Amino acid sequence: MSQLPTIRSRKLEIEYNIPISKTKKFWDGLREGKIYGTRCKKCSKLYFPPVADCGECYSSEMDWVELSGEGELITFTHIVVRPTSFLNEQPYTIAIAELREGVKALAWLTGVKRKDIKIGMKVKLAPKITGDGRVTYEFKPL
Amino acid sequence: MRVEAACATGSAAIFSAYTAVSSGYVDLALAIGVEKMREVDTSTAIELMGRAGSYLWEFENFGLTFPGYYALYATAYMNRYGATEEDLALVAVKNHRYGAMNPLAQFQKEITVEDVLSSHVIAWPLKLYDCSPITDGSAAVVLASEDKVKELKIDTPVWIGGIASSSGTGTLSYRNDFIGLDAAVKASRIAYKMAGVEVKDVDVAEVHDCFTIAELLAYEDLGFCSRGEGYKMVREGQTEIGGEKPVNIDGGLKAKGHPIGATGVSMIVELTKQLREEVKPRSRQAPMKNYVGLAHNIGGTGHYAFITILKR
Ligand SMILES: [Zn+2]
Numbered sequence: 001m002s003q004l005p006t007i008r009s010r011k012l013e014i015e016y017n018i019p020i021s022k023t024k025k026f027w028d029g030l031r032e033g034k035i036y037g038t039r040c041k042k043c044s045k046l047y048f049p050p051v052a053d054c055g056e057c058y059s060s061e062m063d064w065v066e067l068s069g070e071g072e073l074i075t076f077t078h079i080v081v082r083p084t085s086f087l088n089e090q091p092y093t094i095a096i097a098e099l100r101e102g103v104k105a106l107a108w109l110t111g112v113k114r115k116d117i118k119i120g121m122k123v124k125l126a127p128k129i130t131g132d133g134r135v136t137y138e139f140k141p142l
Numbered sequence: 143m144r145v146e147a148a149c150a151t152g153s154a155a156i157f158s159a160y161t162a163v164s165s166g167y168v169d170l171a172l173a174i175g176v177e178k179m180r181e182v183d184t185s186t187a188i189e190l191m192g193r194a195g196s197y198l199w200e201f202e203n204f205g206l207t208f209p210g211y212y213a214l215y216a217t218a219y220m221n222r223y224g225a226t227e228e229d230l231a232l233v234a235v236k237n238h239r240y241g242a243m244n245p246l247a248q249f250q251k252e253i254t255v256e257d258v259l260s261s262h263v264i265a266w267p268l269k270l271y272d273c274s275p276i277t278d279g280s281a282a283v284v285l286a287s288e289d290k291v292k293e294l295k296i297d298t299p300v301w302i303g304g305i306a307s308s309s310g311t312g313t314l315s316y317r318n319d320f321i322g323l324d325a326a327v328k329a330s331r332i333a334y335k336m337a338g339v340e341v342k343d344v345d346v347a348e349v350h351d352c353f354t355i356a357e358l359l360a361y362e363d364l365g366f367c368s369r370g371e372g373y374k375m376v377r378e379g380q381t382e383i384g385g386e387k388p389v390n391i392d393g394g395l396k397a398k399g400h401p402i403g404a405t406g407v408s409m410i411v412e413l414t415k416q417l418r419e420e421v422k423p424r425s426r427q428a429p430m431k432n433y434v435g436l437a438h439n440i441g442g443t444g445h446y447a448f449i450t451i452l453k454r
Contacts, residue, residue, distance in 0.1 A: 001180055001181065001182070001183060002180035002181055002278065006181060018198060018202065047316075048315070049199045049313060049315070074218060074320065075214045075215070075217045075218035075221070075320050076214070076217055077210050077213035077214050077216075077217060077265045077266055077267075077268075078263070078265065078266040079205060079206070079207055079209075079210045079265050080262070080263045080264060080265065080266065081184060081185070081188060081207065081209065081264045081265065082185060082188070082205060082207070083185060083188045083189035083192050083201075083205055083207060084185040084186050084188075084189040085189055085205070086205035087185060089205065092204075092205065094204055094205075094206055094210055094214070096214060096314065096315055096320070103315075104315040104316070104317075105315055106199070106200060106204065106206070106313075106314055106315040107203070107204060108204055119217070119218070119221045136203050136204075137203075
């Protein structure tokens with residue numbers, strides 16, 4: 001931090017609601033143990049994370065598609081220096097995998113020792129409810 | 143006018159100033175880049191910057207940081223091409239060497255490969271010395287029309303020969319691969335064409351080495367070498383003064399510092415000095431053959447890319 005003279009600011013804490021009306025099915029799906037993507041009805045392009053509008057053909061006609069979650073690891077990192085809002089977490093591993101259906105997903109990878117993580121390893125994306133009640137998803141080794 | 147494009151904000155300001163002048167809307171414009179980052183602790187800075195990526199799918203859910211974004215590229219790149227953490231370290235060593243020669247650099251200290259490898263992990267495989275620092279800084283550039291340059295009797299004007307921007311997906315997992323930044327490839331091809339220059343004509347380049355891996359990706363995205371050969375350029379010293387293509391010889395973001403919004407403007411300031419051959423100390427001056435310089439400024443992880451080609 002700067003060594004120059006400063007005055008201390010007031011403390012600001014922000015918490016807000018994140019709108020999910022167009023992806024509500026995805027968040028509901030996580031609670032039911034399912035991972036959903038969307039597929040464009042017109043050009044068949046599959047999206048994960050789900051989108052409401054197709055960036056390929058500009059159609060807004062999308063189908064919800066349940067994904068297997070099974071995939072192969074493409075890359076990963078261990079986040080040691082964390083943002084303030086993640087300081088309560090232990091250092092975590094973030095991975096990107098290509099799912100069987102051909103889309104990629106990014107999530108934490110848990111349940112495997114760091115030294116055993118290898119590019120190309122088989123993983124499965126699964127819904128997760130965190131200790132503080134957040135609905136999310138993570139990779140586990142398959 | 144206020145401009146914002148994450149770490150490419152400075153170039154976005156130059157781009158705006160350029161379009162205003164070249165369209166004839168104004169004949170004189172001042173592009174200023176300013177950032178003050180050192181009043182908060184590291185985790186707060188990481189928090190605020192992390193939110194500039196794909197907020198919901200990557201930050202809110204998974205706490206992906208900017209070092210983390212580039213670490214994902216580093217892991218994929220090293221796995222694909224056989225580059226090592228030592229190769230990444232060589233970028234930091236080179237840029238610190240030039241930073242030590244730049245009285246305006248944040249870090250004016252040479253480092254060794256061992257220093258980099260033994261520094262603590264920020265986002266594996268990136269360590270502290272693979273990362274650009276948190277910086278306070280500012281830079282400014284005046285852009286003028288040809289008529290105005292004549293009127294003001296500027297004796298050594300440096301011209302914007304080509305300037306281009308392109309963007310990449312906000313969400314990383316929509317990308318095809320993690321071994322290069324498509325936005326930088328696209329923007330550079332447009333800029334080369336607009337400037338009427340080829341890669342071989344570039345005498346000196348400023349590239350966005352926010353992390354060491356980013357400099358290697360830049361060599362490849364800009365066509366300085368083939369895909370997967372970037373780490374060989376730094377191993378062979380090809381991007382030092384005296385090499386084929388001197389890069390970041392002001393210390394780069396790594397040692398000069400990376401005041402987010404000021405970085406893009408600062409690149410143009412440095413290239414202007416290089417093209418005018420007025421760099422001090424003289425040992426930091428790149429030899430000029432064609433008087434062509436290139437600036438590569440990335441916002442996010444290729445969310446935005448700006449390439450500016452200067453000519454004298
Ligand atoms: Zn479509």
